[in-house]
Amino acid sequence: MIALVTGLDYFDNAIFSFFASHIAGGINASPDELVWSSSTYAMAAVLGILQQQWWIDRVGHRRYVSGCMLLYALGALAATAADTSLQLAFARGLQGYFIGPMMGACRILIQITYAPPQRPRATRAFLIMLLLGTSLAPIVGGELVAHFTWRAVFACTVPPALLFSALAYGALPDSGHAPPEERTNSHIWPYVVFAFAQGALQIVMQQVRYQLFLSSPSLILLSFAGFASLAWFARQQWNHPSPLVRMSAFRQRSFQVGLLLYVFYYYITTSFSYLSSRFLEAGLGYPVENAGRLTGTTSLIAASALFVYLRYAKHVTRKKWIIVPGFALAACTAFVMSRMTPQVSEAQLIAPLLMRGLLLLFIVLPVANLTFRDFALDDYTHSYRLKNIFKQLTLSFATASVIIVEQHRDALHRERLFEQASPLNPSFAQTLDTLTRGFAAAGHAAGEAQALALASLNQTFLRQAAFLASLDGFLFVAGVAVCGGLIAAWQKAID
Known part of the structure; x- marks a missing residue:
């Protein structure tokens, strides 16, 4: 049950990030307006994390998780019905307040509910659902957007949220209540x-x-x-x-370093998700269901490496030997994506997308082992909430900044490409003439044929600009990954 709720949390984040451009188009919002939805979600999620213990002290874990799932479903219905960016921002804020704290709540429940011999099995299920939620989001979302509309991206989360609400109420222990004098x-x-x-x-x-x-x-x-x-x-x-949350965790050097590496990972993976969608759909012209299927399938294949990691990672005593190569893998993946050409085949995309799917195993899991290893149970709950606060803020900042970078580069490339659209440019004039004659041969009048030719060239320029902007975005992410790798290599607290 705990694992299912966490899987839905990651599914929600992944599907919104991957299909952000479709959602923006559906409500006729600019990318900048859509960023407010991401920011509102993060702000509400952080406030929800801060109040998490306050709620648990009064209603207990069972009612808290069950109620959050129910109210998250109401937020999903509101997002489905949204017609403006303001309505969507409000709905995403409602969703964020109730599902944003769920990963921390569920991870803490594993620590306090299961005895040490049972805990590895529960943690394994937790990680599997986390990976499944992230991997299935592009596949499910792609099919839904292709056959319905962008609203299905939010509507599809309502049935599982209602189901998980009922299951949580029936399956989770009625623990966490505090006497009035001990409540937060x-x-x-x-x-x-x-x-x-x-x-x-x-x-x-x-x-x-x-x-x-x-x-x-x-x-x-x-x-x-x-x-x-x-x-x-x-x-x-x-x-x-x-x-509300203990800041004393910052006294631990390993926690400081681990938190910083978490921030780098969440920034890289969120940026990858948005840029991959833009690259495949706007840059290469993939249908949305094909783009989602390719991204999700490669993520699922890469996720199977979790079982290899769980079996052999315990034999690597110095986790830096896993973390630093993980950042190198992220930088290499982003750099490879930045060198793609418009003629790239689907087979050539599989390797870098598989590499991207391995980042969680190479960065997050070893970092998690090091970040929280020195905390007792009570300190663990507060430090994990702190980590999730930074996670939500990083997701928001990553979405906003990568959209800004991508839009800036897109505008720059459009300007440069349209500068070539001049009768004085022999290549442009020849292409325009060829297209015009082609449309005229298809039965269009001369004026209409030229207008269609110009419209076709305009679409080509827009696609080329989107393609080049995506490449620039991947190069930017490669730089971020290099910085993360250098910091990880320099730190001694993660040995």
Whole structure:
């Protein structure tokens, strides 16, 4: 049951990231407007993680997980019915608050529910569903978008969410209740201050694309207010006897390094998901179901390596020997993708997509072993919530920044390509003439034939620009992976 809920969480994140462009087109939203949906989801998820213990103290694990699944389903219905970017942002915020904390809640449940001899088996099921959720999202989403509309991306999560809500209520232990005198305080003002800090920094991140940061007093003021609020929140929580989340985990060097490597991984994999979709569909012209099937199938094949990892990784005592090659694999995969040509065959795409699917095994699993190994159970729950807060913020930042990079490069390549669309360019003039004669031979009038030829060339330019922008995005991700690998190689805390 715990594994199923986690699988749905990862399925939701993967399907939204992969089909973001289809969702944006469905509600007639620009990529920048769609970013607000991602940001709202992350902000709400972080606030949900902060309040997680408050809810569990009062309703227990069973009602908390069951209720979150039920209300997440309502959020999915709201997203399905959304017609504007504002409505979608509200719906995604509702979803984020209730499903965003689920991975942490379920992972913590494994620690407190299962005895040590049973825990490896439960963790194995947890990891399998995590990988299945991520891998199946492109396949299922591709078929649904191809045969229905973008709304099916959200609608398909409603039945499993309702089912898991019922199963959680019947299967999970009724544990976690705390006596009134031992319950976590509501922390209203710290909660409000943290929400303000998140909102301020998200606005700055969104607007910095349009305004020069140093020449905009409003952005500078918002940044200062956001970071000052975060600093106050961290200090208040650090000194509070019963905090929402314990900051003392940051005293552990291994936790600091592990958290940083987690951030790099989540940034890389989220960027890969978005860029792969854009590369296959907008750049190469793959039908959405073919793109989803190719990406999902290669992820499923790569996920089977989990059993090899679980069998042999325990014999590698220095986890750095796995983590650093993992970042090298990520950089190599992104670089290979950045060197693709428009004539690339599907067979040539299989190897880099398989390599991308191995990143979780090479980075996340060994990092997880090192990050939380020194914590007792109570400290583990708080440190894991901290990790999930950083995860949600990284997913939001990755989605926003990769869209900004991709859109900037797309605009640049469009400008350069359209500069070639001149009668003075012999190649362009010859291509236009050939297309015009082809349409005229098909029975179109001369004026109509030329208009159709120009429209055809326009579509070609747009596809070429999208293709080149995707290549630039992959090169950017390769640089991020190299930085992550260098940091991992330099650190001694992960030996």
